[in-house]
Amino acid sequence: MGFEFLGLSEQLLAAVEEAGYTEPTPIQAKAIPAVLQGKDILGIAQTGTGKTASFTLPMIDILSQGRARARMPRSLILEPTRELAAQVAENFEKYGKNHKLTMALLIGGVAFAEQEKLLDRGVDVLIATPGRLLDHLERGKVMLTGTEILVVDEADRMLDMGFIPDVEKICSLMPPRLQSLFFSATMPKEVKRLTDKFLKDPKEITVSSPKSTAQTITQKLVRVASDPKTKRAALRHLIKTNDVKNGIIFCNRKVDVKIVAKSLAVHGFSVGEIHGDLPQETRMQTLAKYKAGEIQLLVASDVAARGLDVSDITHVFNYDVPNNPEDYIHRIGRTGRAGREGWSFTLTTPRDKKYLDALLKMLGKDIPEEKLEGFEAPEPRGRKPRQQKDDGAKQPPAEKKSSSRRSRGSRDREPRGDDKPVVGMGDHVPAFLMRDAK
């Protein structure tokens, strides 16, 4: 079944066709007619299911009737991260090219003046992260009383990030006559409470289990030693020995994003980095370069784990096992999209045991291992593998590390017989790379 049976306008269908889409995804097929009928929606869906177009398309047609008034947006879309907000804005631009809708993007890290100017002129579509929107609300720059459609996207992630009180406050400022669309990958209690409170007889649409990963992704687990040099060397080895057209490398910590990105750059890789401490402008530029194929590798924090839509990422590397098992699904879900083949490699060290166990438990199956000779952690000598008998009782930390003999000197040495030259982060870093390190 094609898009033409969903009730969308001719102009919109033309834009969809031009974008290269011929068949709606399940959530689009179910949501679009319902949204056009003015129904509230509760969509249980992950990113990558075509969720964004399931609300942007019908919204464009609904909003094409009528005109925006100053400071009173006609629709509001809340997103948890700035990048997602920007991505939704791109979506409106792509599909709304044959309509003359006005739009504003209200996210942090960007100057207020331009945003205010747009608001003053009146916008049909307002896309925002909660913090910056509340800021504008408090300054009296925007009123929500004219809102016709509200979208709360990634509600469970809003919860994780502590945005639920903000979202609730924003919802409470809405006029009574309002069409609301909520999307969430999972339905934790707090999100359920919110949807019960604000949705009116919603149509519930559930697509694909949030615990499943695409079948098109080949997943591998790679056991490596804990020290950073070995991990970085293992990562480089994986990149070199696989046909990585376009890869993303996830680290758990921002500081490691920085270190890994620099190290890869020193080793001659085409690489960019993205995390929440970088200026918004840099984040946008790096993402744009990556999407344009000007950068082969993107080292990222979990800011990029969810929803990032780059169509042909071939490889995802987890430099660390994610602390939240669900993040694994989101991270590797950046590859193998739209039926394409994708590969993921997850580095794991003995220190990750707890997180790895939690991850495997959630997956309900093992991740096939790929042996990487020369990078593995040395077998613990002189004692048999620790019997992990856990009956729930907490053992006192038995005589903390007799390994205080792990002297400074040995830590600085390569832990393996490696004939490659050791390239440290010291003298070999070119000046241009050091510039932003101040």
Place this chain on the structure above:
DNA sequence: AAAAAAT
């Protein structure tokens, strides 16, 4: 235990 988001 860390990341994200308002300044």
